[in-house]
Amino acid sequence: MATEAAPMDEKAKRMRDLLSSFYAPDPSISTGASSTHASFDNINSTSFNADQYMDLLIKKSNLEGLLQRHVHMAAQIKNLDTDLQMLVYENYNKFISATDTIKRMKSNIVGMEGNMGQLLQKIMSVQSRSDGVNTSLFEKREHIEKLHRTRNLLRKVQFIYDLPARLQKCIKSEVYADAVRFYTGAMPIFKLYGETSFQDCKRASEEAIEIIIKRLQARLFSDSESIQSRAEAAVLLKRLDVPVDSLKARLLEKLEQSLDDLQIKPEEASKLMEHTDSSKNGESSDPHPAKVHEDAVREFSEAMHAYRVIFPDSEEKLFKLARALTAMQFENVEQYIKKRVSASCFLGISKLIWADVVLMDEVLPEAALSDFAAEAAQSTFKQFVARSFSHLQQDISDTLLKVNVDQKEAVEEEVLHSVVEASKKAVLQGSMNILQDFHQLLEENTGILVKMRDLIIGWVREGFQNFFRSLEALFLVLSGKTSSPNEAEGLAEGKPSDKVHAGFILVLAQLSVFIEQMVIPRITEDIAASFSAGGGAQGLADGPGFIPGELSRVFHSASEKLLQHYINTRTQRISLLLRKRFKTPNWVKHKEPREVHMFVDLFLQELGAIGKEVKQILPQGTFRKHRRSDSNGSNTTTSSRSNPLQHDRITRSNSQRARSQLFETHLAKLFKQKVEIFTKVEFTQESVVTTILKLSLKSLQEYVRMQTFNRSGFQQIQLDIQFLRSPLKETAEDEAAVDFLLDEVIVAASERCFDAVPLEPPILDKLIQSKLAKSKEHSTVSS
Template sequence: MVVKEQDEKSNNLRELLSSFYGSGSSDSESRFEPPDALQGIDLPNFDSDRYISSLLVKTPLDRLRDRHVEMAAEIKTLDSDIQFLVYENYNKFISATDTIRRMKENVSGMELEMDQLLKMVTIVRGESDGVNASLCKRRERIEELNRTRSLLRQIQFAFSLPHRLRKCINTENYVGAAKYYYGSLPILKAYGQSSFRKCKEESDAIISTLIKRLQAKIKDRSVLLPARAQAVSLLQQLKHPALETSTSRKELHTEDEKDFIQEFLDESVKFREIFPNGEDHLLHISTEFFDDYFKTVNLSLQPDSGEMLAAELNISFRQLLLDVSRMNELFPRANLLDRASEAVENAVRKHVTKQFNCLNIRIKASLRITDLSRKPDSQQPPKTLKAFLEIAQKTIIDGSLEVLQDLKELLVKSKSYFARWADEYTDLVQGGFQELFTNLIDHFGFLCAQSVETPPQSDESQSAQTVTPSLILLLSLLSIYLYQTAVPQITELVGTWFPGGGAMGSEGRPAFVPSEICRFLNTTGEKLLQQYVDVQARNCSVVVRKAVNTPNWLEYKEPSNIRSFSDLLLQEVGRIQADVQQLLPLGPTRAYRHKITFGSVGPSQSASVRQDGHRSASNLPKVRSQLLERDVARPLTEKVEIFTKVEYNQLWVISTVVKMTLKTFEECVRLQTFNRGGYQQIQLECHYLREPLQNLVDDATVVEVMLDEVCSAALERCRDPVPLDTVALDRLVQAKKAKTESAEEEAPAQIGA
């Protein structure tokens, strides 16, 4: 409490003194300044008259009296505080005054002594200058003699340098020899071509021997590393490049390739100990080793022949990471990790590409065997088209699944290698399937363009490039299988196992577009099926053209039998039916439709012609009249739809082939001229073909109408159009059928015999 009171009292005293001397703070001014004062009373520029006048004008009388009392109290307080301050510090004032008096007395005596000292220093300096002047010449002489003595010592050392160097080399004191030579090097350089020429030549020869010994010591693996490092240091002192002793990576490893990487690292550590300042040179000569190493790595990860599985690649990747990590610890500036990542990425890209290429080859190989499906000389029963289709489908599904599993295993077990380009890897896999299906579509289109007619049965096995109609039909069904089953299944697996991915190409389109592939496959399947129909129709048309164009119809006799052309045509249609029955469903049978082609004779008209055919030529005007009626009705009749929308069923395929063949039959007949026998032969063959073809197509009426068109065309081109009656036609057809059945019964008996 006492200390606190003293501090408070001291603070009040300081504030009073500050206010009295005009350097008080704003707090003290605000304490004593009345609220209505125009200017602080304690400030140096205080205007007392203005202050008084302001108080008299603005302050009431009672407040003036209060202010007077306050100011009188403040004056008394200030007087007492000042008096207390003076009494309290009186002794200090007296002591300060005495000290100032004594200092003044001492300073006056010191000035005299300083003057005397200055005079003495001046005298001593003069004497010293005299001594220096008298000894200057002797000092210069002594310095000259010292220089001469030093030079003589150097000359003596230079003349004795060869002897010293020989002695050091003989005692293997290579450090001393290097020290002596390096110390004499300035003199030898300056006077080596004149006075010290012989001495310099001897010394250089000895140093050359020393350098060879040091180099041999560095290369000697039996010498300890400290000694070899010391030899390197001495060569550097002698201004000889020590790194020339190891200029290639052959110095870093021996011939033992058992663990060449560890050996290389050991030799690199030794090299650093021997050549402390040779880091750049070590990195330079190691670059050749790294190039060879990564070249070997690329060859092992990307073999030109054979196929590596994902498990083998994962093992190789792990070993590569271990080896590169070991080397990267010693050579961080060599960017080995980046080169290893690049090697892994290239290997993975090539692996993915090779997987899809192998799958593409397997799929195409499964299609080539279709060309060998029919082997007449083979004892084993030939495989059916359905079996070949199942093989191709199994190859596609199983092969795609194997590829996906392989690439998935590569991604899961080597995830650390795909951290930077995981999306690119996903795009790579998806793009592989896009390219695979695109190549298959192009291959199917190429085979469709290269399709040829079915070769005769007597031909031997066909070449791999021959495209049979059966192969075209199989490709069509395989395209639909890809469109409906394979692509959706593969898309689901790819989306599950390889989600995400980025965007490939400048257009930013996805790597795998299933909808686009399915659209192309659907279009390709329809083209292939239409191509199959066209090829088979051409084959049947060849038979028809030969049958119509070969005979001389103007000299043809009355028919007594049905030509083999009809059997050949039915056999061709039967082969088509055998093919499509293996791969296509039957399809819906259409209801009876009566569509008459332009210029056709209706069923009633053609029947009338057939019934009246047994009459004599006197009825010829009536026939001509019927033909005229047909020509008049031609613009008003309906057309037979030959080319309709593609349908994947047996009836559509066979019906379209039959319609195209009969249309060819009609056009060929229109180009010929017949006599009565020729016309009746055409009529007989149409009657024979009518029932078998009607049983094969979806609409029997179409076959009946188109055969009637053939008969009508022959009637138009006939000079004596007298048709056979129905009884004669039926008798000849039945005879042909009986003959065919007996031949079929005899064939198994002959085979058994």
């Protein structure tokens, strides 16, 4: 670019500004005033100084930067040249096209003026000929129109002469509507010429109309006639100017009496749905009850329309009738759903009632029956949702209460396992069936269901929340954990017995775990997929909504409570056995032990029954034996069985010294060995059995502390405990804790003994082997 811009004349400057304002991307270059504010390095500016720009560029950039700038500017120049060339080509094509268009217009216009002149001449010629034709045909047209009027008049005269015969035919065929139409059409002529030309016709017609009026009045007052027929008779009488206002109350009374016949009674609803199903299957040839009901409602709607036409000031009374019928229909449905009703039956009845509403709404649109029906149906639909959950809860309760068998039968016949599986199926499958039923309601596009969709979603979410909370309360009531039945009012028809089956409590605990881990997540997933759009917020306005986290915590807590309740129940039973064992004999005068006491067998039988119960219900856990180990490796604290036998053979003369050594030995063991007795109970067979065993041994220790023993009594306790040691350690998961608790029993017995001298090892082993032999013989005979 040159250092100074060449002077330009005014025209060239103005053209450049116009082109710049149209094509320039920067609006600032399109005005002359903006050039004063443009930066000196803006190449597109009119005030651009090339020398100043180059000096600044050389100062700021090195050689490599200058070369890159050169390449960049060369590319921009090339792009601008290309754009300019394309712009020229495009504008050139437009100029060529415009030139061609102008040429074609010029060639087409040539000769148009002559054609217009010829067209005008032809139009004038057509107009003159048309005027000639009209002039020549004027007289004939007038004559034809006169003949046509005469012909119409003759037809009317002939109709008047034929009217009596026509009315007689209508009387014979009982087509009274046509007769009234014919007579009212002839009334203007009779008023003008009835006393002169058509006197005989008028008299005959009036006699026929008198007969028709009497028959219409008879039909209007006849109870055997339908409402529609009576309404048509009233309309025809009104057209004949017969006063019918006195019939207003009586006709309205007839409409009110017909409401009872139009209602769908609860007992009729079941038959109606059964007949509908059989008709669909082709099993019934009788008229469709739904079609009969629809025809009756349609007749009632037409009667209301006729009544409204006859008595225009009676709209409010008709509105009340229609609303009363709608309200009674939904009230009857509420009575119908008190018993168990499937979703398809409820849906069929709802659609039938809505069809009735649509029919009446067409006749009485001002009554807004659709909105009224939607409001009236809210209570019905809400009750259906609530009763669906109530029926499901009753099914679950019935399934659980089937375990009314003896404890021994329940254990041996594995009834508990079948009850658990049946209960799981009842809860999960029942919940999914309810969801399917509600899906069926939401998938319908019937008007009332579209209006109720959001409310149904909210009720379903709230219903599941209340259902699971009520189910948890029911479990506590059935287990005997909750003493007051008011906490589960209306949940189960049967009340739990005073002595609840212990295995039944374990069934409820396992079912609570299943609901927490399987049912609630499954229901949550389905509700999130189908019962959240549009209905969640509105449903939460009337209730708590569905909160799966809270329900999971509720059933987690319930499962722990029920499991602990089962453990307490079983422990109390064993505790009663131990109490009877230690309260009965006189331990101060106890005789020398000859055999293991029979309470040991009873104790092991109880543990065996518990093991069979938990195997039917609870899963098997990771069975890790926690064996006992000594912290100091000394031989003085190895086990309860060997500790008393590690003493030297103590004679009866030094019994006091032996007892002191026994005390010192077990006291040292308490400080040297740390054994965790009670741990958290898990939902496994081993954990539950071990916990019950620990609690039982702890009770045994406490009963021992409450007695005073002589030497023989102490030795009897030693013998019984030593016999129990092996089977109990095999049963329990935590051998160390069981071994420790057995040692504690012996220590407690020694502390409460006057002369704690243990049995000799050979005698102890002999008595134990004798008991084992008898047990083996007894088991052989039993098998």
